Amino acid sequence: MPAQRRRFSLHNLRIQLSEADALPHLTFLGLLTGFLGGCLLIGFNELLKLATVVLMPAGEDRFESLSDIQRFFLPVAGSLLILSMITLCRPNRRSVGVAHVIQRLALNRGRLPASSMALQFFTALTALASGFSVGREGPAVHIGAAAGSQLGQKLKLPDNTLTTLAGCGVATAISVSFNTPLAGVVFAMEVIVRRYNLVSFIPVMAASVIASLMTQYFYGFEPAFVIPPIHMNSMAEFLLAALMAVAIGLLAASFIKLQTGIATARKGRLAMPVLSAGFIMGITGVFAPDLMGMGYDTISDLLNESSYTLSFLLLMLFGKMLLTPMMTGLGIPGGIIGPTLFIGAVTGSVFSILGDTMLGIPNINGSFQALLGMVAMMAATLQAPLVALVTVLELTRNPNVIMPAMFVIVIACLISGRFFNNRGIFDQQLIVGGLSFDPSPLHQTLSQTGVASLMSSSFARCRLIPNPEEMQRLKYKNIEWLLYPDSNDILISSTHTTIEPEASRPVQIQATLYEALDQMNRQSLDALPVVSLEKSGRRICGVITRRDVESYYLDKLHLPDSELEKRV
Structure with missing residues (x-):
């Protein structure tokens, strides 16, 4: 009898969740999703730390501490391992990444397969530990969204709840990655779910709060980047920021075109593109080890006004601009959010040096320009201005950056989005793959x-x-x-x-x-x-x-x- 009573109560839960306004039940499931997704993503981060400690005793992302031969063979071995894991997975379960999540939520009733989540988890872990020039936020979004979707599928909940639970997982991913709970909510609603209503918003917020509490318990209260108090030293820096935003709009458009172009040229081939990516990354690691990995250490240095030469920054800028679209386009299962932040920060630092040497602007705050570059590049690449604005506000915890950030976001988004007809990199990936969709009001x-x-x-x-x-x-x-x-x-x-x-x-x-x-x-x-x-x-x-x-x-x-x- 007790088992039968539980079965009927679960059946009643499914009936209640089929309503469009089942807010209390969805909020509870959002909390559960935040906990499950937080456990998975914290485990992912800890495994990545363990792998980097074994491979690089000098610390995470310190690939320059390895010998030339190690830097060459590490990505090559990583590409072989990634290829073997992908081959073991069924062809219809090999799609991973943020674009895959958006597609499944829109066209497959929010059903994200567990096998694809496992593939994303282990292949992304391998790619990041091997030094590929990719980010971890994209894989984290897939893992978090799949955790929410799988929770709904295992409980056989109505399909109308799966998208909301996947959105809860997405917010969890961004909250854990940057320790920015509000940015996680906005990213989930603006980029993934694309539906603003109370029934979706409250559960997503609940998941992000739980994930943030877990992140702060394990890693402390500081966000991903510790940024000192930043302010603008003169109004002349506004002119410099405008020029930088135009350049970033062009860089973002080029980034999107290159990534989608390489992915289209690959035409679904697997072995040669992945192995080629390993050899390209290995050769790059020999001559430019600073381009390996996510580059978070370089971003932190730039935000804290560490001095780099103009030639080094230009090498980092154009190297990352070529490597990340090439790696992801060739099939390496990593993200692009971290690299876009890197490109934006380096671009801002380049313009601060040019403003000093060529325009004669005194007392330029390099950290301020690097921060504006990050927010502009993120907004222009994703075509998600609100996400970028909230992210920079939470990272700096300084409301004085809001107006300058909005200024560069407007310019960069217009250049990348309207002048080059881009809808954001994830939508462009779907479009070139023939999966463009515009849900009708009926749908x-x-x-x-x-x-x-x-x-x-x-x-x-x-x-x-x-x-x-x-x-x-x-x-x-x-x-x-x-x-x-x-x-x-x-x-x-x-x-x-x-x-x-x-x-x-x-x-x-x-x-x-x-x-x-x-x-x-x-x-x-x-x-x-x-x-x-x-x-x-x-x-x-x-x-x-x-x-x-x-x-x-x-x-x-x-x-x-x-x-x-x-x-x-």
Whole structure:
């Protein structure tokens, strides 16, 4: 009996979560997602630290402490290991990264496979430990989103909750990566979920808070980059910041074009591109070891006004601009957020030197220009201005940077986005892969609610078509639908009509209203049975009708009945 009671309570939870406003339940699941995702990502960071301690006793990202032969063979060996792990995975489970997450949330009901998450976890760990010029935030986003999605799938929750739980995992990833909980929420909503409403926002915030608490418990209260108090020394630095923002807009557009161009030219090939990336990175490591790894140590130095020569900074700038798009385009499973921050910081430092030597601007604050370069490059590459602004605000904890940051974000985003027709690097990756999508208002509205919220439970299961007397008796009992279970289909008819039963492929109870409507259109039906797949077999739960779905949509949009045929 206790087991049966638990089963029914879980079934009731699924019914409640199918509603568009199941806020308390989603918030609890968001907290759980934040905890699970936080555990996974902290474990990822600890394993990466362990690997770097073994390979580089001098410290994380200190690849220059290795010998030339070690710096060459480390990426080569890493590419071989990555290739072997990818080969062991089924071809339809080899996609990883942020663009993959966006695609699955939009086109695959928010279902992220566990095998792809495991592949992302171990291949990204290998790539980062091997010194590839990639970031860890992209893999962290995939791992966090998959953790939330898997939680919903394991509990067999309605599909309309999976996107929100994946968004909770995304916020967890950014919160753990930078110790910036608010930036995690904004990144999840602006870049991944792309839906602002209370039902999505509150659970995502809850997940980010839990992840931030865990991060602060293990790593302290400081964000990823410790930045001293920064301010602008003169108004002339605004002119310099404007010139820098124009340059960063051009760099961001070039970065996107190069990355997507290389990925397109690869044409799905696996072995040679990955091995080529290993050899290219190995050769680079011999001659320019500072270009290996994420480059967080260089970013910290620039933000704390460490002095570098102009020639060194230009080498770092153009080296990173070529290496990161090349590595990710050739199939190395790493991220691009960290490298874009590196490129922005170096660009800002380059312009601070040029402003001093060529423009004669006195007392230029190099740290301030590096910080503005970071926020501008992040915003222009992702085409996510709010994410970049919130990130820099949380990193500096200084409201005085808001106005200058907004200034450079506007310029850089306009140059990269409008003049070069870029929609952000993740969208561009989907577009060149033939996976462009623009969800319609119908899709967006109906995907937020599950069929269980509207289905009718007034049905009777029959073996034979009832005679008129039996039909009257069923109507008297307020039975609306008759279901005739079959081995594959379910025959369905209404007690209010005299038509013969129609064969129908049932829709699962986890499905959204949009999926149900799409299935009705494909089968040319006006009603579908709803089933729950359990260990004991298929259990019929109710019936969902086209009229119920259409009425719900019109009610949400506050449209008159005359708009029914036009909109649906």
